[in-house]
Amino acid sequence: MRSEPLRISILNAGGQADYLFGYISGLAQFSNLIIEVVDGERTVGKFDQFANVIHHNLRGPEHTSTDSIATKGIRLLKFYFKLICYPIQTKSRIFHIQWMNKFLWFDRTVLLLWYKICGKELYYTAHNINDRARDGSDTWLNKWSLRFLYRNLRGVFVHTQDMKTELLELCPIDPERVKVIPHGINNSMTPSELSSSEARNYFGFSEEHKLVLFFGQIGRYKGLDILIEAFAALHPDNPDMRLVILGKSKGIDYLNLIEEMIAKYGLEELVYKDFSYVDSDVVDKAFIAADCVVMPYRKIYQSGVIFLALRYGLPVIATKVGVFTEMIEEGENGLLVEEGSVANIASALTQYFNIELYRNLANRRTMIAQDSNQKYSWLVIGKRYLEIFNAD
Numbered sequence: 001m002r003s004e005p006l007r008i009s010i011l012n013a014g015g016q017a018d019y020l021f022g023y024i025s026g027l028a029q030f031s032n033l034i035i036e037v038v039d040g041e042r043t044v045g046k047f048d049q050f051a052n053v054i055h056h057n058l059r060g061p062e063h064t065s066t067d068s069i070a071t072k073g074i075r076l077l078k079f080y081f082k083l084i085c086y087p088i089q090t091k092s093r094i095f096h097i098q099w100m101n102k103f104l105w106f107d108r109t110v111l112l113l114w115y116k117i118c119g120k121e122l123y124y125t126a127h128n129i130n131d132r133a134r135d136g137s138d139t140w141l142n143k144w145s146l147r148f149l150y151r152n153l154r155g156v157f158v159h160t161q162d163m164k165t166e167l168l169e170l171c172p173i174d175p176e177r178v179k180v181i182p183h184g185i186n187n188s189m190t191p192s193e194l195s196s197s198e199a200r201n202y203f204g205f206s207e208e209h210k211l212v213l214f215f216g217q218i219g220r221y222k223g224l225d226i227l228i229e230a231f232a233a234l235h236p237d238n239p240d241m242r243l244v245i246l247g248k249s250k251g252i253d254y255l256n257l258i259e260e261m262i263a264k265y266g267l268e269e270l271v272y273k274d275f276s277y278v279d280s281d282v283v284d285k286a287f288i289a290a291d292c293v294v295m296p297y298r299k300i301y302q303s304g305v306i307f308l309a310l311r312y313g314l315p316v317i318a319t320k321v322g323v324f325t326e327m328i329e330e331g332e333n334g335l336l337v338e339e340g341s342v343a344n345i346a347s348a349l350t351q352y353f354n355i356e357l358y359r360n361l362a363n364r365r366t367m368i369a370q371d372s373n374q375k376y377s378w379l380v381i382g383k384r385y386l387e388i389f390n391a392d
Contacts, residue, residue, distance in 0.1 A: 005033055006032065007033075007036065007090070008094045009037075010096050011038045013107075014042065018189070020043065022184045026380075028047075028052055030383075036092055037055045038083075041057055046188075058082040084111070095115055097123065105142075108149040116152065121392065123155045126150075126156055130170060134299045154392060159180070160326055163322075164180055166301075184377065185377065186310075189308065191311070194288050202289070210238065215308075218258070221297060221298045222296070223298050226340050229261070235270065246274050247274075287314055291358060293309045295317070315334045319338075324336065331356070332357070335352055
C-alpha cells in the first residue's frame, strides 16, 4: 500500500488551457493525489481553488510584440534549462505530457529520453495523431520523431477509437498501451445570465436574425471558406441569416482568402468577424447569441469547440470527421454533413432552421447542456486516468 500520495506532473507546454483546467478538475477530486502543473504565465492562478495542485511557471512571462529576437531567444533557452532541471527536482514519478514545446523533434526525442533517464513513467495525450499530415505539411523527420515518441511511452491516450486505429497504423505498438479516453466537457467557462437579445446586441444583430457561429482557430482544414460560400448562396432566399466569425488565423494567406471572399460576395454588413484573440466575455456572448455553431472541417481528430458548444447547449452542424461522428446525435444536438461541400453545408443549414431542434431551441439548449455535462463529466474521466496511473 502506498504510504505517500501519488504525485503526477502534467506538462502542458502552453497548450489548451480549457482542456487543462477540465483535466485538473477531474484529478483534483482525489485527496491522495498531488498534481504539479508545468506550464506558463497564462495558467498562473487558474488552479488556486484546488488544494492539491501546484503550478510551476517555467515558461516565464508571455512574449510581447515589442520583444526582440534576442530577448525571445534568451527566454526560450532559460525555459529549456528549467525544463531539463525539473525532472531532477520533482518527486513526481509520473509525467503526463499534454502538448510539446517549441522544438518538436527535440521534445519528442532528446527531452523524452532525458525524462526516462531520470526514472519518470511517461504518458502522452495525442490530441492530434499527426497534425502535420492533417495540415498537408508532413515530412519524414516529423513521422520519424512521432514514431520515436510513441514507441518510448508507457502509455498513450487518445480521444476516439478512430484515433487509436490511425496511431497504430502510423506506429505499430502494443495496442494495450493506447487507451481511449474521451475529451471532457469545457467546464472552464460558466455561461452567464445574459439573454440572447443582450448578447446579440454586442454583435449588432437582433432576435429576428438567424445567427450562425464559426468559432476557433482558423485554418484551411477547418473549412471556413466552405461556410462562407454556403452562407452567400443561402442569403438571397434567407435575408434574415447572419454570421459571426471569431478566431485567430493560423496563416495570413488563408486569412486573406477569407477576407476576399467576404468582400467578393458583398457580405460585409451580414458578417461580424474578429480574427484576434477574443476575451472570454465575448466568447460567452457569442455562444449565448448564436442559434447554432457550424464546423465544416475537412479533417479533425478532436475539437474543443464542440465541447464548449455543448456546455452552452448550442446545437452543432458538422462534417462526418473525427470525434463529431461519435458526439452528434442527428436532430437531437445537431446535424451531421456527409462531406464538407458548399451544397451539403447549405442544405444542412436550411434543414436546421426548419426542424424541431431549432423551433424549440430554448428548451432544447437546456436539455443538451444537462445531458452533455453528465456524459462528458471530468469527474468520471479523472477517475479513469487515475485508475490507469495506479494500475501501472
